[in-house]
Amino acid sequence: MKNSRLFLLLSSMAMLLASCGNASAAPLPEGDGYIDALPQSMDDGTFLQAFNWKYTQVIENLPTLADQGFKGVQISPVQVPKGNGSQWYFFYQPLSFTVADKSPLGTKEELRELCTEADKYGISIIVDVVANHMAATGEKDSNGIPIVDPAVREYEPTLYDGRLTYFHQSPQNSLSGSGAVTQYYQYGVLPDLNTGNEYVQERVLSFLKECIDVGIDGFRFDAAKHIETPRDPSYASDFWPNTLGVAKEYYKTKTGADLFAYGETLGGLDGGRNDLSIYTDYMKLTDDGYITQINSGISSNAELVATADFAKKTDHNNLITWVFSHDSYEKTGATEESFYKRYSRQWAVLASRKGSNPMLLARPDEDKTVGKIAYYDFEKPSFGAINRFHNRFIGAEENLYALEDLNVFVNERTSANQNGAMLVNVKPNSGLTKNVTFEKLPDGEYFDQLTNKLVVVKDSKAKITFDATGVCVLTKTNNSKRPSISVNKTGCNFQNSIKITITAKNSTKSYYQLNDGEKKEFNGSTSITITSEGVTKLFIHAEREGTVVERVYNYKKINISSNGFNIVNLNPSYLTDYALYYWAWPERGSGKWYNDYTVVDKNVIIEFPSGLSKFLLAIFPKGYKITNVNAWDSKVIKQTGDIDISLKYYDAADF
Numbered sequence: 001m002k003n004s005r006l007f008l009l010l011s012s013m014a015m016l017l018a019s020c021g022n023a024s025a026a027p028l029p030e031g032d033g034y035i036d037a038l039p040q041s042m043d044d045g046t047f048l049q050a051f052n053w054k055y056t057q058v059i060e061n062l063p064t065l066a067d068q069g070f071k072g073v074q075i076s077p078v079q080v081p082k083g084n085g086s087q088w089y090f091f092y093q094p095l096s097f098t099v100a101d102k103s104p105l106g107t108k109e110e111l112r113e114l115c116t117e118a119d120k121y122g123i124s125i126i127v128d129v130v131a132n133h134m135a136a137t138g139e140k141d142s143n144g145i146p147i148v149d150p151a152v153r154e155y156e157p158t159l160y161d162g163r164l165t166y167f168h169q170s171p172q173n174s175l176s177g178s179g180a181v182t183q184y185y186q187y188g189v190l191p192d193l194n195t196g197n198e199y200v201q202e203r204v205l206s207f208l209k210e211c212i213d214v215g216i217d218g219f220r221f222d223a224a225k226h227i228e229t230p231r232d233p234s235y236a237s238d239f240w241p242n243t244l245g246v247a248k249e250y251y252k253t254k255t256g257a258d259l260f261a262y263g264e265t266l267g268g269l270d271g272g273r274n275d276l277s278i279y280t281d282y283m284k285l286t287d288d289g290y291i292t293q294i295n296s297g298i299s300s301n302a303e304l305v306a307t308a309d310f311a312k313k314t315d316h317n318n319l320i321t322w323v324f325s326h327d328s329y330e331k332t333g334a335t336e337e338s339f340y341k342r343y344s345r346q347w348a349v350l351a352s353r354k355g356s357n358p359m360l361l362a363r364p365d366e367d368k369t370v371g372k373i374a375y376y377d378f379e380k381p382s383f384g385a386i387n388r389f390h391n392r393f394i395g396a397e398e399n400l401y402a403l404e405d406l407n408v409f410v411n412e413r414t415s416a417n418q419n420g421a422m423l424v425n426v427k428p429n430s431g432l433t434k435n436v437t438f439e440k441l442p443d444g445e446y447f448d449q450l451t452n453k454l455v456v457v458k459d460s461k462a463k464i465t466f467d468a469t470g471v472c473v474l475t476k477t478n479n480s481k482r483p484s485i486s487v488n489k490t491g492c493n494f495q496n497s498i499k500i501t502i503t504a505k506n507s508t509k510s511y512y513q514l515n516d517g518e519k520k521e522f523n524g525s526t527s528i529t530i531t532s533e534g535v536t537k538l539f540i541h542a543e544r545e546g547t548v549v550e551r552v553y554n555y556k557k558i559n560i561s562s563n564g565f566n567i568v569n570l571n572p573s574y575l576t577d578y579a580l581y582y583w584a585w586p587e588r589g590s591g592k593w594y595n596d597y598t599v600v601d602k603n604v605i606i607e608f609p610s611g612l613s614k615f616l617l618a619i620f621p622k623g624y625k626i627t628n629v630n631a632w633d634s635k636v637i638k639q640t641g642d643i644d645i646s647l648k649y650y651d652a653a654d655f
Helices: 002-024 055-067 088-092 108-121 157-161 198-214 239-255 289-295 302-307 336-352 381-392
Strands: 047-049 072-075 079-081 094-099 124-129 136-140 146-148 218-221 260-263 284-286 319-322 357-361 397-403 408-414 419-425 433-437 444-448 454-457 461-465 471-475 484-487 492-494 498-505 509-514 525-530 535-544 547-557 565-568 578-586 592-594 598-600 603-606 612-621 649-651
Touching: 055 072, 055 108, 055 547, 079 088, 094 198, 108 124, 108 198, 124 198, 157 198, 198 239, 218 239, 289 319, 289 336, 302 397, 302 408, 336 357, 336 381, 336 408, 336 419, 336 471, 381 419, 381 471, 397 433, 408 433, 419 444, 444 461, 454 461, 484 535, 484 547, 498 535, 509 525, 525 535
Parallel strands: 047 072, 047 357, 072 124, 124 218, 218 260, 260 284, 284 319, 319 357, 492 547, 565 649
Antiparallel strands: 079 094, 136 146, 397 408, 408 419, 419 471, 433 461, 444 454, 444 471, 484 498, 498 525, 509 535, 535 547, 565 603, 578 592, 578 612, 598 603
């Protein structure tokens, strides 16, 4: 009898334990079954500034960008750049108003292919347009007018030969009011185009139409506030209606859709111009001031974040916001992990807002190297979850507030059939779990799109456990079926071999492929070692119940010949048909020209004098001798960007 009771007691305990175990392992609710999709219009979407990316690099990343919820991709200027684009800022000194047949970004046909492929994913391609000025020599004439680079003549002979007519000729100190802003470009000693001239307008319009014919869906106008409008208080012109206005009609006729366009207007319009509608009649405008307000509170005060307002006082739909642009980004001393977390919190605030178009910068390296994807922030889970939240709540109302005692920013988004909230813990080190009280979010079951944890809101209260970024993205959708891919080393150069660990989570079928080789399936994680010469393309695929995620990375083997600094993959003609020099300088101090080097196994080897930290390569006419080695020589034909000597080698394939 005692044994029977003991058996029943043990059986009951076992059943209780089993019951508890089943409860903890019970599947999450199904959620509302919402299917993520990109917006129909670029006016409603977020977009990535693929600064300095090659067209082929954008093509390879289109699946990732679509999955991450980016509606658009902005590429660097496609006009013929000064110096063949050997420096990033030369793309902003164009030689032409035509699409370059070939530039460091790629060929015109590759641009066309990019536009065609992007259409398949529903992604819009936006081109950065330089219409305010052209390439300069860096000097001024006797009247104080910036001198047009003679290289312009090869592509735009009429503009160059008639430069006294087609470029503004007023000295800066002779101008006042809006003319001081629109009739002289004071930045970088650049020759300012006479944008009120009919022929100049024809050349700009011809270029815009050529871009549209290639497949471009939108434009960003560099230095837009430096081009006058029809309602300028002085020096007004019909540039915008005769160029962008006509281009919009042309695009509408060809595609049936609306052309996307915005202008760079840093700070105010200046020159006594306060009415933003003189520009918003034609395009959206950048609001660089909004992020400044957010940053004042993003690491300390949620109330400052919640009460921050757009700096430009116009309808939200007229504005482009960003955390960084290519002009404003400077690498900080913060670790990559802390930088990513802060970037995520900043983006969560921007992209949760109603109306505006946020732009995310694909961060470049310190030297802003053309053709190099330096950081892959854009494929991190937080940015994808935030973008999908933005896309889901297009047109929904917003309710911003701060839970001051918790240091939490909240943006509730509500519509007739959608409810959700973006929460940002502005002090993640104060604890990742918070008991939150919502103002308007209806009670019910929600899911954090970053952790996929179930969050139950009852009596307007919920316990929130933030992701490590300090961001929580609440919607009604169970995202447990979304696969993800990560690698321990993103695309890079290597010397002898490189070991790559690939991880696919929440995937029922995963495989990788090297170049066009065999598709090799794996579960969970797998490691591969690459030793092949040249460039190896790693393609990764993961899927689950109709949701597919893909990633592409390129790894390039570099062969080093000696202990000196190696220049690899240099065009051999630079050694035979030109004079090769390098300009090197210390951390603090002046530069100097050198031309002593050796060639070993096709690599150029340099033994740098001690104390130097950076250098750049340059080519001059064959047989040319630099006489003053302590001064920059204007006879340079082409040059690289700045190169860090501590890196031990430089891949000159794109020089």
